[in-house]
Amino acid sequence: MRKSIATVSVSGTLVEKLEAIAAAGFDGVEIFENDLLACPLPPEEIRARAADLGLGIDLYQPFRDFEGAPAELLPGNLRRAEHKFRLMERLGADLLLLCSNVSPAAVPGDDVAAGHLRLLAERAAEHGVRVAYEALAWGRHVNEYLHAWRLVRLADHPALGVCLDSFHILSRGSDPIGVEAIPGEKIFFLQLADAPRLAMDVLPWSRHYRCFPGQGTFDLAGLLAGVRRAGYAGPLSLEVFNDVFRQASAERTALDGMRSLIALEREVAGTAHPAVPTGFAFAELAGPGGLGGIPAALGFTRTGTHPGKPVELWEQGGARLLVNATGADPALIAVGLDSPDPAGAAGHAEELLSPILPRARTPEEAELNAVAAPDGTEIFFCDDGWLADFTPSRPPGTQPGLITGIDHVALTQPRHHFDEAALFYRSVLGLRPQESLEVPDPYGLLRSKAMSGPGGAVRVVVNVAQVGADHLPWQHVALACDDVVAVARRLRKEHPGLLLPIPGNYYDDLDARHEVDPELRGLGVLYDRDEHGGEFLHLYTVTVGRVFFELVQRIGGYQGYGAGNAAVRLAAQHAGHRQGVRPGPRPAGVTPAPL
Ligand SMILES: O=C(O)c1ccc(O)c(O)c1
Numbered sequence: 065m066r067k068s069i070a071t072v073s074v075s076g077t078l079v080e081k082l083e084a085i086a087a088a089g090f091d092g093v094e095i096f097e098n099d100l101l102a103c104p105l106p107p108e109e110i111r112a113r114a115a116d117l118g119l120g121i122d123l124y125q126p127f128r129d130f131e132g133a134p135a136e137l138l139p140g141n142l143r144r145a146e147h148k149f150r151l152m153e154r155l156g157a158d159l160l161l162l163c164s165n166v167s168p169a170a171v172p173g174d175d176v177a178a179g180h181l182r183l184l185a186e187r188a189a190e191h192g193v194r195v196a197y198e199a200l201a202w203g204r205h206v207n208e209y210l211h212a213w214r215l216v217r218l219a220d221h222p223a224l225g226v227c228l229d230s231f232h233i234l235s236r237g238s239d240p241i242g243v244e245a246i247p248g249e250k251i252f253f254l255q256l257a258d259a260p261r262l263a264m265d266v267l268p269w270s271r272h273y274r275c276f277p278g279q280g281t282f283d284l285a286g287l288l289a290g291v292r293r294a295g296y297a298g299p300l301s302l303e304v305f306n307d308v309f310r311q312a313s314a315e316r317t318a319l320d321g322m323r324s325l326i327a328l329e330r331e332v333a334g335t336a337h338p339a340v341p342t343g344f345a346f347a348e349l350a351g352p353g354g355l356g357g358i359p360a361a362l363g364f365t366r367t368g369t370h371p372g373k374p375v376e377l378w379e380q381g382g383a384r385l386l387v388n389a390t391g392a393d394p395a396l397i398a399v400g401l402d403s404p405d406p407a408g409a410a411g412h413a414e415e416l417l418s419p420i421l422p423r424a425r426t427p428e429e430a431e432l433n434a435v436a437a438p439d440g441t442e443i444f445f446c447d448d449g450w451l452a453d454f455t456p457s458r459p460p461g462t463q464p465g466l467i468t469g470i471d472h473v474a475l476t477q478p479r480h481h482f483d484e485a486a487l488f489y490r491s492v493l494g495l496r497p498q499e500s501l502e503v504p505d506p507y508g509l510l511r512s513k514a515m516s517g518p519g520g521a522v523r524v525v526v527n528v529a530q531v532g533a534d535h536l537p538w539q540h541v542a543l544a545c546d547d548v549v550a551v552a553r554r555l556r557k558e559h560p561g562l563l564l565p566i567p568g569n570y571y572d573d574l575d576a577r578h579e580v581d582p583e584l585r586g587l588g589v590l591y592d593r594d595e596h597g598g599e600f601l602h603l604y605t606v607t608v609g610r611v612f613f614e615l616v617q618r619i620g621g622y623q624g625y626g627a628g629n630a631a632v633r634l635a636a637q638h639a640g641h642r643q644g645v646r647p648g649p650r651p652a653g654v655t656p657a658p659l
């Protein structure tokens with residue numbers, strides 16, 4: 065379907081917005097009035113600029129506070145409308161969006177409102193303009209889409225139809241099934257926005273927190289399927305008011321919007337994701353100086369070396385780490401995911417605008433494709449072939465140990481790209497959002513979202529500094545094990561400096577909440593319990609460069625991440641860093657081993 069986006073959804077001047085929108089491949093735009101008013105170009109030139117960029121002007125908006133206005137305001141309102149119709153002729157736009165009246169002065173009564181709508185449609189038709197009437201969720205008398213449709217039917221004019229906006233429909237909890245009762249040709253326009261579930265009034269929720277489809281919690285695929293069944297064949301148009309998008313790169317936001325529409329169309333078509341990853345193949349760390357000896361200290365064995373690159377393979381149980389000696393500072397630089405169909409997964413990623421990264425490869429090396437996650441981490445789609453690229457330094461066989469695999473990786477996002485990350489992991493990798501929360505940090509606030517694949521085989525936590533530091537420094541690899549206490553005992557004895565010290569106050573509070581093994585206190589093991597009795601024991605290493613390790617033990621089906629302990633962990637990490645090295649940004653020039 066034709067794809068459009070409202071100019072309000074991206075940052076910049078009107079011309080910058082149009083350029084970014086065109087570059088992302090959109091067919092059209094909704095011109096938002098504020099963007100036009102602030103633009104130094106006359107409407108004819110805006111029209112020409114859009115045409116040069118290959119963009120149609122699908123809609124001009126918003127026109128406000130018209131239907132049901134007190135009688136004495138009608139002449140002035142019609143005068144306003146005439147001006148806008150003439151503007152639209154200059155702009156080459158033939159569809160005007162009318163928002164339902166929000167004025168406290170608006171009078172109730174469907175007959176009056178429908179009469180006004182008819183009048184507006186008659187005047188519009190004289191200019192070759194059509195009017196799409198939208199029920200704002202906070203409209204004074206009209207705030208339900210089916211009410212807007214009743215008025216359109218009453219007004220009964222060919223130049224009048226409805227504009228459906230997913231936010232106004234779904235934020236109020238209206239049943240979207242009603243869209244199927246509206247004849248497709250009377251749905252003049254469809255605006256799409258998602259939103260996180262927030263307990264707040266609909267107006268600030270709409271004006272500050274909308275996001276692209278797939279970034280929030282609304283069932284947009286269900287709504288779109290219904291609108292299509294109704295026979296709607298017009299554009300899918302993103303209309304997102306979002307405080308972060310207003311600051312972010314317009315190019316990146318527009319591209320992300322396009323990705324969201326492609327993913328939505330695939331979801332409606334039932335081709336959402338062909339090859340959801342089934343596990344972690346490896347985590348690759350830039351490890352100059354061997355990561356401070358942490359892999360060996362944690363019980364990993366070096367099992368192979370790459371013949372052509374300074375990369376070592378370290379294994380324990382089902383966990384594999386690649387330690388890449390390039391780079392200035394330790395960091396997590398790539399993640400390998402087991403894929404049932406690596407080629408299909410790579411093709412899917414490309415369709416979702418995540419290009420396969422260029423990679424130097426000798427003919428003997430396994431063919432392996434990677435895409436860049438929003439934070440720059442390279443995500444590889446793997447089958448078992450890549451292991452053969454390493455020259456074994458041991459006889460083959462599983463390296464026994466207490467660690468059994470990789471439980472999750474936690475990545476930190478650039479400040480403006482948290483929603484982009486959620487959409488990337490959901491649409492490109494097929495992971496589902498699981499847990500979203502805010503964690504206090506001594507110097508700010510961290511926002512965190514866990515995404516996971518079927519059965520929790522792949523778990524990715526994305527973090528972003530909500531307030532405070534511009535770019536959160538730390539990433540981590542969480543290793544699964546069957547007995548965290550045994551690991552902790554051994555580390556305490558053999559590498560006492562490796563474990564992150566946890567304050568006694570934490571254990572006093574833990575004792576107040578749960579009866580736990582008193583040994584946890586001395587070992588620095590943290591604890592959580594869920595409402596089903598599932599338990600979580602975990603511990604942290606100190607940080608090297610940007611990265612640290614967590615060891616986790618899940619008991620009784622626990623699905624979380626010990627979120628309640630994250631604030632204590634962050635404070636302990638900051639304390640450690642004030643005594644030692646401060647964390648730096650991701651080292652420049654580190655290229656993941658293109659296996
Ligand atoms: O917040 C608003 O005023 C507003 C304006 C135009 C729209 O299409 C909309 O959905 C909301």
Ligand SMILES: [Mg+2]
Nearest residue numbers: 198229255303
């Ligand atoms: Mg709207």
